[in-house]
Structure formats: C-alpha cells, structure tokens
Amino acid sequence: MALRNLRTRFLLSSGLLVLMTVASGAWGVFALTRLGEAVDATLDESEETIVLAASLATAIEREDDALLRIATGKADRGEGGLAAERERFEEAFARLAPFLKEPEERITLGSIRRNVDIYRAASDRMLATPVREDAWEVYHVNVNPALRGVVADCERVRELHFRGMRQTGIQARDRARRAAAVVGGILAAAVVTSILVASRLARAVVPPVLDLTRSVEALSRGDFDRRVSVTSADELGRLAAGFNQMAETLAEFRRLNLDEVIRAKETLESTLAALPDAVIVVDPSGDIVAANPTAWSVFRALGLDQVRRVEQLPLPTDSLDAVRGQLRGDGTGVTRPDLNRLLEVVLNGHQAKLLPTVMPIPEFSGGRPGAVVVLYDVTEFARLDELRAEMIAVASHELKTPLTTLRMNLMLMRERVEELSPLLREMVATAALGCEELAATIDELLDLTRIEAGQFRLNLDRVDLLGLAGHLADKFLPRFAEHDVRLDFVRGCDEAVVQGDAARLGVVLSNVLTNALKYTPDGGRVEIAVTTAVSGLKPHLLEVAVTDTGPGVPPEFREQVFEKFFRLEHLQPQSDGGVQGVGIGLYLCRQIVSLHGGKMRCEAVTGGPGARFVVELPAATAEP
Structure with a gap:
C-alpha cells in the first residue's frame, strides 16, 4: 500500500530508526546484565569452593595432629579430639560436595573420599598397634601417604576452580565480544537504514522543492506559463497542484489585465488625439512616454522630429524648471498662466500662440511623480490681451490731457480758496484728491503698458x-x-x-x-x-x-x-x-x-x- 502522506512517511522512518536504536540498546543492556550475573555467580561459587577446599585441608591436617598427640601419649583417645576433628572434616566435605559438578571435579572428590577412608583405616590400625615402633611404621607407610593424598586432592580442587575462574573470564570475554558484535551489527543496520531512509526522503522531498523554487522564481520574472510537475499525492503533490492552480489564475488574470491595459491605452490615445491642445506626458525619469498628434505637429513645426527627453521640449526655461520640479516631487513645479511667456509657432499656415502649463501626476509609477505639459492654444486670448493693452495705452494717453487741464483748474481754484465758502473749499479739496488718485492710476496703467512693451527704462x-x-x-x-x-x-x-x-x-x-x-x-x-x-x-x-x-x-x-x-x-x-x-x-x-x-x-x-x-x-x- 502506497503511503500518500508525507507526514506519515517521516513518522514511520523516524519510528523505524528509533526502534532499531532502542533494540540495540536493549540487547546491549540485556547481554551485559546476563554477563555480569554469570560472572558474579561463577566468582561467588569459586570463592566458596576454594574456601571449603582450604577448610577441608585444614580439617584433615588438624585430624592428623590429634592422631599424633594420641600416638605420642600426650593425650588419650577420648581427650585428643580425634572424633571432633573427623566430624568437622565431614561437615566441610558435605558442604564442598555440591559445588563440585564437573566430571574432573567429581573424580577428585571421589579420590578425596577414598584417601580419607584409607587414612582413617590406617590411623585406626596405627592406634591399635601396641608396639610404638610398629605404630610409627604404620604411620609412615600407610597413614602419612594417605594424608598427603587428601591434601593433594584438596589442592587439586582449588586448582580446578582457579582454572574454572580463568575459563569463566574467557567465556565472559567471548560473550562481551558477541554482545558487542550484535550491538555493532544492529547499529550498522540502523546507519544503513538511516542512509536509505534519508536518501529516499531526499529523493521524495528535495526535487519537488527545487522544482517549486525554480517555478516561483520564474513566476516572479513574469513567466506565468511555468508549471510544477505533480509526482505524488502527498503534501508536496498538493502544494504543487495548488501552485499550478495559482499560476493558472495569475496567467488568466494577466491576460485579462493586459486586455484591459490595451483598452485603457487605446482609450487614452483616442482621448489625447481628440484634444485640440498639445498634450505631453513625462515619466519620472524625464522620458516622454506619450504625446498627442497636436503635440507632434508642434514639434515638427519647430523642426524637432525626435523628441524623447524633457530637455528637448521647446519650452521656456521656467516651464522646463517646473517640469523638473514636478518630477522631483518638491512642489516647485507649479506654474501660473502668463501671456507674456508664450510659444509662437506656425500651425496649418496660421500663426499660433501656445501657453505652456505644467500639471503634476502624483503617482505615475512605483509611487514616483510624473508630469503633464499642456500647450494651450491661446491665440485669440493673446490677441484680446494685445487689444486690451492698446486700449489701456490709448485711454491713458487720452485721459491724461483733460486730467491735466482739470488739475490746473483745481489748482487755480485752491489759490483763491479764501473766497469760497467752507462747503466749496471741501469740495475743491476732495476733487483735487480724486484727480491725484486718478493721475496715479493713469501713471500705473502707462507703466504697465511700457513694461509689457519692453519700453520701461530705469535711471540708475x-x-x-x-x-x-x-x-x-x-x-x-x-x-x-x-x-x-x-x-x-x-x-x-x-x-x-x-x-x-x-x-x-x-x-x-x-x-x-x-x-x-x-x-x-x-x-x-x-x-x-x-x-x-x-x-x-x-x-x-x-x-x-x-x-x-x-x-x-x-x-x-x-x-x-x-x-x-x-x-x-x-x-x-x-x-x-x-x-x-x-x-x-x-x-x-x-x-x-x-x-x-x-x-x-x-x-x-x-x-x-x-x-x-x-x-x-x-x-x-x-x-x-
């Protein structure tokens, strides 16, 4: 059964690794525990056997000492303690017998028993011999050799157990090696399994992730046709399917948005073409991105066939500065209409006067400002302004002569003011003040005419x-x-x-x-x-x-x-x-x-x- 869940794969792989690690650890603990118990039991048994064998040898030697005291007459048979020593030997022999289980140990135990029986039979014959010399001969010929045999057998028992202890150490070493080999094998298997699991998971995870990463980068570059291969039904597969769906949606949105942009561009171009005035659109970098046919007609009339930058626009210096100010966004690009700064050009065989006006585009692209330059055709307004200036000049000159006469008459009347009534004196003063104000206004109008005509002169x-x-x-x-x-x-x-x-x-x-x-x-x-x-x-x-x-x-x-x-x-x-x-x-x-x-x-x-x-x-x- 295929696992379609990436999380389940990770959990199973991790569980397998954990299980193998726990198994190797548990086996190591079990093997070492058993080895320790076996070593402890062997050491305890060997120690007890060695002690009992020494006690057995001591008991037979003390029995021999009691026999010699009786034989030399230093004690009688009842007082010599021979029976007690024999009983002590038997107790030690009975305690030693269960520890001797190996065949060689059992043979040695039987030899001890036979030698002890021979020793005691010879001891009894020795004690029963009335002649001392004969008794000592029995001791040297029969009793002492049997005693040495018992002591030798006890020593052999200790030697056998010393050998057993060495053998136990060898077995413990072998068991430890086998346990180490088993644990090492389990660890090696765990390492191999980890490598295989990691390799499989890497093959299952890394390629889809890399493919998804490359697709995301392609999408950020505008490649909305890039798709991710769906190779599984797990989380990565669902992620790839979701990415493909998103890319499809974005591609469709881009197609729709592109159509809208094209329609908006066509609408803008149509609108600009329908405007009677020249319109020029400047982007934040100073490039001319749009201009209607009237603007291109103005450029051609001025002999400018290639106008791509704001510096190439045929505008007065203050208007160019206004455009640059708008592009900087510093608020210095506002210009007010001034009929004294007009652009004169011949359009369709007629002299036209154009008024440059700069307007801001607050957020053209990327939050940066742009600008729109409109060249209004103010030919008729300029003509009317010229007529106004001429009318003001003519009217000012025409009014100045009768006003001078009126001022002179009022001056003459003020010289004879004492002959007038108070009411008339006030009327004359008021009329004189009005004439002065009218004369000042006429002078201002004349100065205005001279400034506009470029004839205003200063006496520096x-x-x-x-x-x-x-x-x-x-x-x-x-x-x-x-x-x-x-x-x-x-x-x-x-x-x-x-x-x-x-x-x-x-x-x-x-x-x-x-x-x-x-x-x-x-x-x-x-x-x-x-x-x-x-x-x-x-x-x-x-x-x-x-x-x-x-x-x-x-x-x-x-x-x-x-x-x-x-x-x-x-x-x-x-x-x-x-x-x-x-x-x-x-x-x-x-x-x-x-x-x-x-x-x-x-x-x-x-x-x-x-x-x-x-x-x-x-x-x-x-x-x-």
Whole structure:
C-alpha cells in the first residue's frame, strides 16, 4: 500500500530508526546484565569452593595432629579430639560436595573420599598397634601417604576452580565480544537504514522543492506559463497542484489585465488625439512616454522630429524648471498662466500662440511623480490681451490731457480758496484728491503698458534706502495719523545703498505703504524697516519690509496678489468691498523690483495677524 502522506512517511522512518536504536540498546543492556550475573555467580561459587577446599585441608591436617598427640601419649583417645576433628572434616566435605559438578571435579572428590577412608583405616590400625615402633611404621607407610593424598586432592580442587575462574573470564570475554558484535551489527543496520531512509526522503522531498523554487522564481520574472510537475499525492503533490492552480489564475488574470491595459491605452490615445491642445506626458525619469498628434505637429513645426527627453521640449526655461520640479516631487513645479511667456509657432499656415502649463501626476509609477505639459492654444486670448493693452495705452494717453487741464483748474481754484465758502473749499479739496488718485492710476496703467512693451527704462544711480524710506515715512505720517494708524520707521542697519532708480523705488514703497494703510483698521500699526540680509560673512542683500496689523493675506493667495488685476476682495465673499483699486499696483512693484535685480514677496506676520511685504535688493558696491 502506497503511503500518500508525507507526514506519515517521516513518522514511520523516524519510528523505524528509533526502534532499531532502542533494540540495540536493549540487547546491549540485556547481554551485559546476563554477563555480569554469570560472572558474579561463577566468582561467588569459586570463592566458596576454594574456601571449603582450604577448610577441608585444614580439617584433615588438624585430624592428623590429634592422631599424633594420641600416638605420642600426650593425650588419650577420648581427650585428643580425634572424633571432633573427623566430624568437622565431614561437615566441610558435605558442604564442598555440591559445588563440585564437573566430571574432573567429581573424580577428585571421589579420590578425596577414598584417601580419607584409607587414612582413617590406617590411623585406626596405627592406634591399635601396641608396639610404638610398629605404630610409627604404620604411620609412615600407610597413614602419612594417605594424608598427603587428601591434601593433594584438596589442592587439586582449588586448582580446578582457579582454572574454572580463568575459563569463566574467557567465556565472559567471548560473550562481551558477541554482545558487542550484535550491538555493532544492529547499529550498522540502523546507519544503513538511516542512509536509505534519508536518501529516499531526499529523493521524495528535495526535487519537488527545487522544482517549486525554480517555478516561483520564474513566476516572479513574469513567466506565468511555468508549471510544477505533480509526482505524488502527498503534501508536496498538493502544494504543487495548488501552485499550478495559482499560476493558472495569475496567467488568466494577466491576460485579462493586459486586455484591459490595451483598452485603457487605446482609450487614452483616442482621448489625447481628440484634444485640440498639445498634450505631453513625462515619466519620472524625464522620458516622454506619450504625446498627442497636436503635440507632434508642434514639434515638427519647430523642426524637432525626435523628441524623447524633457530637455528637448521647446519650452521656456521656467516651464522646463517646473517640469523638473514636478518630477522631483518638491512642489516647485507649479506654474501660473502668463501671456507674456508664450510659444509662437506656425500651425496649418496660421500663426499660433501656445501657453505652456505644467500639471503634476502624483503617482505615475512605483509611487514616483510624473508630469503633464499642456500647450494651450491661446491665440485669440493673446490677441484680446494685445487689444486690451492698446486700449489701456490709448485711454491713458487720452485721459491724461483733460486730467491735466482739470488739475490746473483745481489748482487755480485752491489759490483763491479764501473766497469760497467752507462747503466749496471741501469740495475743491476732495476733487483735487480724486484727480491725484486718478493721475496715479493713469501713471500705473502707462507703466504697465511700457513694461509689457519692453519700453520701461530705469535711471540708475546710487540710492540710499534709509533716506528714501525715512522720507516716505515722514511724507505718509499725516495720512496715517488721519486714520488713527501708527507708522514706525526702523533703521536695522547703519548703511543701505543700492544701485537703482530712486523715483521707481519710491513708487514701490509708496504703493506698499498705501496698501498697508488701506487694509489696516483704525488703531492699528504699520512698520517700515530697512535691514540687511546676511549670507556667509558679508552682507550682500538689503531688505525693506512693510508690516501691518490688518487681516493679512491667506497662504494660497500670497503669490497671486502680484498678478495683474488681481483683487483679493473678489475671492473673499466676507470682504465688505470698502478697499478700492484696480489690482495692478503690486504687479508693477514686483516688475520694478525685478528690473533692479531683486525680489519681492508676501509673508505672514509671526505671532499675530497682518501681512508683511518684503522688497529684497542687492547692495551696491562701495564707491572707489
């Protein structure tokens, strides 16, 4: 009957080995125990026999001594103790007889008996002889030889038992050798059986396990058609059958999944092809893995037939940096639409303007981020933006002439203000202030037009930021006091000189101070501070920071506030709309600071509400 259970095989094999080991041990213990008992019995019997033989020899000699005392007259027959000695001999003889079992020992025992009988008969004749000389002759001729014969027989008994003891030792040695041979044979059989059992179990276990291991490795490499041979119905056979079933299931799943992937790929390609804008997909390593036909048309129009890497994309530097930032996953890849950075290309015989936009793919493959680049066709939007810029430029120029006339008339009226009633004086002052604000707005619009046209010019000279900021603080102090807002000027360094346009930098700081006043409630505080930004051992950057205690700017809008026509109130329904403006002041400020080689940013105020606008400019080198 075939054993189909691997566990049963192991148990039977182990049981057989244990049984053989126990049998060999039990046989060894049994043989050694019997050998010990036989040796002990032989030694005890031999020792008793030797003692009895010595006692027998002693008894006959003492009987002879009693005989000689009677013969010499030193004692009479009754007092000599001859009878007692003879009785003692007989007791010793009776005790010795059962121990003498071997034929040679029985013959020796009979010789003792005959010699003792001869000895005693001769002793009695000796005692019955009246003549002493004749009695001594009988002793020497008959009694003494018989005595020597008895003593010799007793000595022979001891010799025979000494020989028996030697023979017992030889037998014990032979038995021990036979027992050792038997135990050795059993152990050898156990070893041979162990080798056979181990070999059989190895042939039954190792090949299937190796086959299963190789199949698992093949499966991990994607070889889902690999199968394991089922050679038995035991646990390994069931394991192999289970593995084959799993591999079959995985293969079927892979086929179904591959079909789904193919369908998804086709759907994605169809979707990308249907999009009117150019779409480019970049994997985490920077390779272009997908692009729709519009994108390839753009590449061909720019003379790029082979575009495989992100570095080959015809994008502005900031857009390429945005793609790299998205691939790094550091969050620096967000770009905002800017119609001043467009990609111009001729598509289908028409001039097209494309706006690059980078969007992240959080988990492209293996948990690593990818990126999608979309080139939006904003030709019409760009045209509208150009029209807007032209309209703003024309309107600004057209408004400037009548506004100048109106300002001159108001100035003339203010010279004769004492002739007017208080109500009219207030109306004239209000109209003059409105004209000033309108003139500032028109100037901003004109500057915006010049920046977009690339015609904005700076009159560079050495500018003392401490003096400029202090002058503006003094200028704005009455306006701040009028609104019950405290204005503090902080000198954070001894010297702050930059290479720049003092008028334009004044416009920047004035704009920031004006915004701070607009958004700071009554009783609040605004601070303008000039400090140095230290890098390494030498200060090389200067900072002008304006901090207010107003509502502040939410983190998500701190970059958007520097965009054209952006109004925070438009995105915050809770705002009361009391703050007026067109939303180009901070845009112009950042552009002016950028033309000076500096940066401008918006920060949160540490430890309280409010906003902090920082203008960072490179320090001017010392004059020779």
